[in-house]
Amino acid sequence: MATTDSDSATASQRLDKDTREKLITVVRHTILLTWSFIVLFPLYWLASMSLKPPGTANSLPPDWIFLPTVYNYIQLIQDSGFVAAFANSLIMVSASVVLVLLIGVPAAYVLSRYDIPMERDVLVWILSSRMLPPIAVVLPFFIIFRELNLFDTRIGMVLMYVSINLSLVVWVMKAFFDGIPETLEEAARVDGATQFQGFRKVVLPAAKPGIFSVAIISFIFAWIELLFGLVLTSFEAVPVTLFVYSFIGSRSIEWGMLAAASTAMIVPVVIFLIAVNKYLAAGLSFGVVIKE
Amino acid sequence: MSTPTQTETTPKSTFARLRDLWNDYLPYWFMAPMVAVMVMITFFPGAYDLYLSLIAEPTLDVFAADFVGLRNFESAFTRGGAIHSFVITITVVASALLLETVLGFVLAALVAGVGSDRAKSFYRVLFIIPMAVAPVSLATIGRIMLNSEIGIIPYVINTGTPFAAPNFLSEVPLLTVILLDAWNWTPFMFIIFYAGLSSVPKTLIEASRVDGAPMWRRYVHVIIPYMKPVVFVATLIRLIDLFRTFGVVYGLTGGGPGTATQLVSINIYEQMFINNQITVAAAIAIVYLVLVVALCNVIIAKVGFEGVWD
Numbered sequence: 001m002a003t004t005d006s007d008s009a010t011a012s013q014r015l016d017k018d019t020r021e022k023l024i025t026v027v028r029h030t031i032l033l034t035w036s037f038i039v040l041f042p043l044y045w046l047a048s049m050s051l052k053p054p055g056t057a058n059s060l061p062p063d064w065i066f067l068p069t070v071y072n073y074i075q076l077i078q079d080s081g082f083v084a085a086f087a088n089s090l091i092m093v094s095a096s097v098v099l100v101l102l103i104g105v106p107a108a109y110v111l112s113r114y115d116i117p118m119e120r121d122v123l124v125w126i127l128s129s130r131m132l133p134p135i136a137v138v139l140p141f142f143i144i145f146r147e148l149n150l151f152d153t154r155i156g157m158v159l160m161y162v163s164i165n166l167s168l169v170v171w172v173m174k175a176f177f178d179g180i181p182e183t184l185e186e187a188a189r190v191d192g193a194t195q196f197q198g199f200r201k202v203v204l205p206a207a208k209p210g211i212f213s214v215a216i217i218s219f220i221f222a223w224i225e226l227l228f229g230l231v232l233t234s235f236e237a238v239p240v241t242l243f244v245y246s247f248i249g250s251r252s253i254e255w256g257m258l259a260a261a262s263t264a265m266i267v268p269v270v271i272f273l274i275a276v277n278k279y280l281a282a283g284l285s286f287g288v289v290i291k292e
Numbered sequence: 293m294s295t296p297t298q299t300e301t302t303p304k305s306t307f308a309r310l311r312d313l314w315n316d317y318l319p320y321w322f323m324a325p326m327v328a329v330m331v332m333i334t335f336f337p338g339a340y341d342l343y344l345s346l347i348a349e350p351t352l353d354v355f356a357a358d359f360v361g362l363r364n365f366e367s368a369f370t371r372g373g374a375i376h377s378f379v380i381t382i383t384v385v386a387s388a389l390l391l392e393t394v395l396g397f398v399l400a401a402l403v404a405g406v407g408s409d410r411a412k413s414f415y416r417v418l419f420i421i422p423m424a425v426a427p428v429s430l431a432t433i434g435r436i437m438l439n440s441e442i443g444i445i446p447y448v449i450n451t452g453t454p455f456a457a458p459n460f461l462s463e464v465p466l467l468t469v470i471l472l473d474a475w476n477w478t479p480f481m482f483i484i485f486y487a488g489l490s491s492v493p494k495t496l497i498e499a500s501r502v503d504g505a506p507m508w509r510r511y512v513h514v515i516i517p518y519m520k521p522v523v524f525v526a527t528l529i530r531l532i533d534l535f536r537t538f539g540v541v542y543g544l545t546g547g548g549p550g551t552a553t554q555l556v557s558i559n560i561y562e563q564m565f566i567n568n569q570i571t572v573a574a575a576i577a578i579v580y581l582v583l584v585v586a587l588c589n590v591i592i593a594k595v596g597f598e599g600v601w602d
Contacts (some may be wrong), residue, residue, distance in 0.1 A: 028405060032399070032403065035419065039418060039419060039422055040569060045437060046432075060442060061447070062444060062447075063450075073569075102325075103325045104326060107322055107326035107327075114319050124592060125330070128334060130533075131588045132333075132338070132581055132585065133535055133580055133581060135556075135557040135579070136337060136338075139341060139344070139574055140340035140344070141337070143350060143570075162329065166326065166330065166333070168327065194315050194386075196318055222541070224425075224427060224429075226426070226428045227557070232559075241426055244543075245543055248428075249431070255442070266429055267430055269425075273421065274420075274421075277416065277417050280420060281486065284483060284484060284529070285487075288521075289488055289525065
């Protein structure tokens with residue numbers, strides 16, 4: 001490499017630095033806005049379809065401008081199947097989140113604070129529950145649930161939802177507890193608190209953001225689950241995902257109502273996601289990536 | 293407290309003894325429910341799948357079943373289309389994982405470089421939204437937007453471009469599934485990579501900037517090596533979850549047309565509920581389970597969680 005060449009190159013680069021940076025900014029935002037469009041357009045389309053008057057939902061060329069109507073939503077609320085499925089999902093998923101926290105958070109505390117023999121293997125074993133394909137898990141439970149009269153019950157579904165999220169809760173909460181200094185509890189114990197009181201009154205409040213975010217992420221993973229509902233319910237405990245699926249399966253699809261049902265399913269979760277967006281990376285990476 | 297003399301003279305009450313038992317063995321009480329549930333959801337299904345895969349048909353008394361050796365495996369892998377479904381699954385998992393990792397990283401790097409903080413958090417919040425869409429709702433969206441008669445996307449391609457739109461659901465179903473999954477879960481990679489990028493020490497970036505290294509070399513030589521553990525964890529978790537894929541494909545194509553998108557999970561489901569061959573389904577399930585768990589454990593053992601864990 002000739003020195004003069006590289007010298008002149010850096011000189012011209014320096015000259016153009018401003019324009020180059022402007023160009024980079026323009027390209028950067030063009031790409032990011034394109035992706036924003038890709039993200040938003042399907043959701044906009046779904047929502048607009050749910051607000052179109054019946055019969056015009058899927059006309060082409062599309063009616064870009066239309067008078068929004070809540071007709072489809074009223075139809076949906078009057079559909080007892082949808083209301084029951086939505087309520088089922090709310091109850092079953094919320095109950096599973098409470099249960100998975102009750103089971104997982106104390107265990108995570110022990111894993112964080114005590115020297116467990118083969119701790120690493122225990123943690124990988126816990127993670128391995130997530131590796132089991134749900135279809136392989138649900139097959140034995142399909143047989144057992146029928147013998148235990150848990151088939152098509154909310155309790156059965158709650159147990160299955162717990163099985164999806166337990167590994168997540170243990171891993172994320174262990175990481176959160178690791179980040180809380182032990183001196184906090186030691187101070188409480190010097191004041192005469194028992195170990196349990198130290199956990200309940202000192203550690204748990206400090207771990208609140210972690211518990212909150214892992215609860216919401218668990219809620220989402222259970223809320224979007226289809227397979228367990230498909231295999232383990234038939235009528236009583238049908239979750240909302242299965243209701244939407246059975247809608248798709250029916251011969252003459254009412255597109256407007258289908259879009260309304262899907263929108264109703266998505267909106268609460270969007271709000272939840274935005275509420276925990278700061279802790280999402282920690283939660284979704286099983287607590288491995290903590291910094292934000 | 294109110295009657296201290298009494299407690300001194302009488303032996304400890306049952307309640308107090310229970311409380312001592314609770315406090316003395318606290319770690320055990322804390323661990324026991326988790327371990328019990330874990331045993332129930334890991335060892336039990338694995339063992340039961342294995343048992344089912346070796347018998348002729350399930351009987352009320354588990355010991356009364358006829359063991360038939362590997363016959364179920366034979367029919368699964370010769371007539372049941374199991375091999376085909378494994379190929380389809382590997383194709384979907386590998387392509388989606390690659391696409392989501394690359395897209396997620398590029399988007400995270402682009403957002404991390406945005407100058408204004410408000411624009412940054414705007415993109416960060418916006419880009420996570422697709423994760424709120426349940427796979428079955430995504431299938432709904434796909435069916436609405438990609439339908440060759442009423443879909444907006446084929447319509448725009450046909451009228452706005454010189455190309456003719458393919459029938460997404462019957463001509464290129466596998467590609468459609470991969471793209472839909474990428475829309476759904478690239479945000480997962482994005483948000484973890486973004487957090488990882490923001491934890492790269494400023495001094496490290498400054499040092500490389502002083503060297504006058506161009507941006508792409510900064511990424512290749514400084515940032516990506518630093519990010520390796522984060523990339524590893526994100527891809528591992530996404531890999532695990534990709535093997536769980538069911539809803540989006542089942543809602544979109546139901547495994548079809550024919551068996552073009554028949555993932556292993558759909559194949560097992562059909563063997564079980566359409567062909568009523570629960571033992572054949574169990575044979576495929578146990579193979580799938582062992583392969584996935586083995587693959588993930590080999591990856592964990594090989595790469596380890598060094599640098600991110602403990």
